[in-house]
Amino acid sequence: MEVSGRNGNGAHERISELERARRRSYKLWYFDLRGRAETIRLIFAQAGVEYEDVRFSPKDWPEIKPKMPWHTVPVLEIDGKMVGQSGTICRYLAAQFGLAGTNDFDRAIVDSIGESITDIREKYSTAFSESDESRKAELKKIYREKTLPPILNVLDKVLGEKPFFVGEEVTWPDLHFYACLELVQVAECSIEEALSDNPNLISLFNRVKQLPNVASWLERRPETKF
Numbered sequence: 001m002e003v004s005g006r007n008g009n010g011a012h013e014r015i016s017e018l019e020r021a022r023r024r025s026y027k028l029w030y031f032d033l034r035g036r037a038e039t040i041r042l043i044f045a046q047a048g049v050e051y052e053d054v055r056f057s058p059k060d061w062p063e064i065k066p067k068m069p070w071h072t073v074p075v076l077e078i079d080g081k082m083v084g085q086s087g088t089i090c091r092y093l094a095a096q097f098g099l100a101g102t103n104d105f106d107r108a109i110v111d112s113i114g115e116s117i118t119d120i121r122e123k124y125s126t127a128f129s130e131s132d133e134s135r136k137a138e139l140k141k142i143y144r145e146k147t148l149p150p151i152l153n154v155l156d157k158v159l160g161e162k163p164f165f166v167g168e169e170v171t172w173p174d175l176h177f178y179a180c181l182e183l184v185q186v187a188e189c190s191i192e193e194a195l196s197d198n199p200n201l202i203s204l205f206n207r208v209k210q211l212p213n214v215a216s217w218l219e220r221r222p223e224t225k226f
């Protein structure tokens with residue numbers, strides 16, 4: 001869709017909605033971690049859009065927390081306005097940058113794949129926050145052996161032999177899958193082990209990793225444990 005805009009000289013120009021979205025000012029607030037922010041960074045990378053990647057340390061969190069809309073991060077500041085909740089931010093950016101599906105039904109399907117992928121990460125949260133080391137080890141084992149495989153098996157079937165979840169085109173769940181799969185390593189589970197029964201997902205993981213803009217981000221991003 002074409003909309004009217006103004007350039008720096010005040011003259012009218014025809015710019016696409018996508019171009020308008022690319023020109024906004026974006027600031028992403030998160031810890032110096034991949035965690036719940038990495039899919040957002042991958043969306044920016046794939047779209048080739050600049051943003052400020054604000055990474056703060058835990059000691060700065062008490063001061064930042066009350067300023068965040070939901071007192072959590074990630075938060076995306078768009079032209080000075082803050083939006084919280086990682087899934088919302090992913091869907092918003094994906095819609096802006098053409099990574100969300102092209103009609104309401106397709107977007108619903110894309111979203112449902114994205115939500116299932118989020119389960120890979122969220123179902124680990126009990127083990128993640130467990131402070132007793134032996135209980136934590138037990139919970140990690142349950143996650144690796146009982147929780148993760150059925151989620152991956154269904155995703156593998158949904159993907160089938162298509163290059164990406166919805167066919168030939170990359171949508172945000174492909175990027176989300178990459179980011180969430182990287183996180184399973186905190187459950188002492190290598191990516192190879194996690195995907196050993198899911199050949200289609202192995203192909204997807206490698207395909208996403210090799211997307212030129214993604215590959216370039218993976219090379220230059222800060223190294224963090226998770």
Ligand SMILES: N[C@@H](CCC(=O)N[C@@H](CS)C(=O)NCC(=O)O)C(=O)O
Pocket residue numbers: 035036065071072073074084085086087
């Ligand atoms: N549903 C939220 C959860 C956000 C969340 O819990 N973020 C964590 C970091 S990954 C956080 O802000 N923790 C600090 C706190 O809650 O004080 C989302 O997906 O954005």
